[in-house]
Amino acid sequence: xxxxxxxxxxxxxxxxxxxxxxxxxxxxxxxxxxxxxxxxxxxxxxxxxxxxxxxxxxxxxxxxxxxxxxxxxxxxxxxxxxxxxxxxxxxxxxxxxxxxxxxxxxxxxxxxxxxxxxxxxxxxxxxxxxxxxxxxxxxxxxxxxxxxxxxxxxxxxxxxxxxxxxxxxxxxxxxxxxxxxxxxxxxxxxxxxxxxxxxxxxxxxxxxxxxxxxxxxxxxxxxxxxxxxxxxxxxxxxxxxxxxxxxxxxxxxxxxxxxxxxxxxxxxxxxxxxxxxxxxxxxxxxxxxxxxxxxxxxxxx
Numbered sequence: 002x003x004x005x006x007x008x009x010x011x012x013x014x015x016x017x018x019x020x021x022x023x024x025x026x027x028x029x030x031x032x033x034x035x036x037x038x039x040x041x042x043x044x045x046x047x048x049x050x051x052x053x054x055x056x057x058x059x060x061x062x063x064x065x066x067x068x069x070x071x072x073x074x075x076x077x078x079x080x081x082x083x084x085x086x087x088x089x090x091x092x093x094x095x096x097x098x099x100x101x102x103x104x105x106x107x108x109x110x111x112x113x114x115x116x117x118x119x120x121x122x123x124x125x126x127x128x129x130x131x132x133x134x135x136x137x138x139x140x141x142x143x144x145x146x147x148x149x150x151x152x153x154x155x156x157x158x159x160x161x162x163x164x165x166x167x168x169x170x171x172x173x174x175x176x177x178x179x180x181x182x183x184x185x186x187x188x189x190x191x192x193x194x195x196x197x198x199x200x201x202x203x204x205x206x207x208x209x210x211x212x213x214x215x216x217x218x219x220x221x222x223x224x225x226x227x228x229x230x231x232x233x234x235x236x237x238x239x240x241x242x243x244x245x246x247x248x249x250x251x252x253x254x255x256x257x258x259x260x261x262x263x264x265x266x267x268x269x270x271x272x273x274x275x276x277x278x279x280x281x282x283x284x285x286x287x288x289x290x291x292x293x294x295x296x297x298x299x300x301x302x
Contacts, residue, residue, distance in 0.1 A: 004123070005047075009040070010076060013069075014069065020060070020127055022037050022059060024139075029095075033205050038048065049064035051068055080282045080283070094284030095123075097134055097140055099136075100127070103243075104247065107246065116291050123284050123287065145272050145273055146271070147163065147269050147270070158274075160273060160293055160296055163300065164245045164246075164265075165244055165268055166215050167259065168241050169239070169258050170236070170256065176237070177189055180260055183207060186216060186240075191219075191228055192203070192234050194223075195225060206216050208267070227243075246296075
C-alpha cells in the first residue's frame with residue numbers, strides 16, 4: 002500500500018461526516034468529481050470499501066467506521082503539525098461557524114473584518130439560524146448556542162450568561178400604557194416565540210425570590226425566528242423578553258423602550274460547541290477565541 006495522502010483522507014472524513022459527496026465538495030471548495038475520485042483511490046490504496054453508496058445516501062461500511070476514527074486523528078495531527086510554527090498572519094484554513102441571527106447581525110458581523118485583517122488566510126463560512134443545526138452532519142467547526150444544552154457527545158465550552166431585558170415599541174405603549182408592576186400586564190400582549198408552533202403557551206417570565214415563574218399572557222402572533230420576534234415588537238404587536246446585546250441600539254434609536262427592568266427573565270446561558278475534542282485546529286481556536294472575546298462584555302457578571 003502506498004503512503005496515504007492526507008488531503009485524500011481529509012476528503013473521506015468530510016464525506017463520512019456529512020453523508021454526501023456533494024456537501025463535502027462544497028465544504029472543501031472542490032468539485033464533486035474530484036472528491037469522488039479521490040475517495041475511490043483511497044479505498045483502492047487501503048484495499049477495502051469504506052463507503053456504501055446509493056442514489057439516496059452515503060454510509061460508512063464496518064471497515065469505514067473503524068477507519069474514520071483513525072483518519073480524523075491523522076487529519077488533526079497533520080493540521081496541528083503544519084500550523085505549529087506559523088505566525089498568526091499565516092494561519093490558513095476554512096472555519097464553518099453557526100450562530101443565532103440576532104447575535105451575528107448585531108455583534109459579530111460588524112467586527113468580522115478585524116478578525117480577517119489579523120488572519121488574512123482564514124476563511125469564515127458563517128451560518129445564521131435559530132434552529133439547532135447538526136454540528137457533525139452539517140460540517141460545522143463550532144457553533145454558538147444560546148440556551149440550555151442537551152446531552153451530546155460534542156465538546157461544549159460555557160462562556161457565561163446573557164443579561165435580559167423587556168421591550169415594547171413606543172406605539173404599543175401609547176395605545177396600551179406602560180406597565181409598572183406585574184399586575185399591569187393583565188391588559189397587555191406578548192409576542193410569542195416558539196420554535197415549534199403549538200408546543201407551548203405564551204407567557205411572561207419573571208423572578209420570584211430564588212426561582213423564575215411564568216405568568217400566562219395573551220398573544221396575537223407567534224413567531225419562530227429571533228428576527229421576526231424583534232420585528233413584531235417594533236411593529237407594536239406585543240412585549241418581548243430578549244438578551245440586552247443587540248437591543249440597546251434599538252432602545253437608543255427610539256425603536257424600542259425598556260419596561261419592567263425589575264422583572265427580567267432568567268439570563269440565557271451561552272456556549273461554544275464543537276466536534277474536535279481536545280484537538281481543535283488552530284484556525285478554529287482563533288475564531289472561537291474571537292467569539293468569546295467579543296461576547297465577554299455582554300455577559301452577566
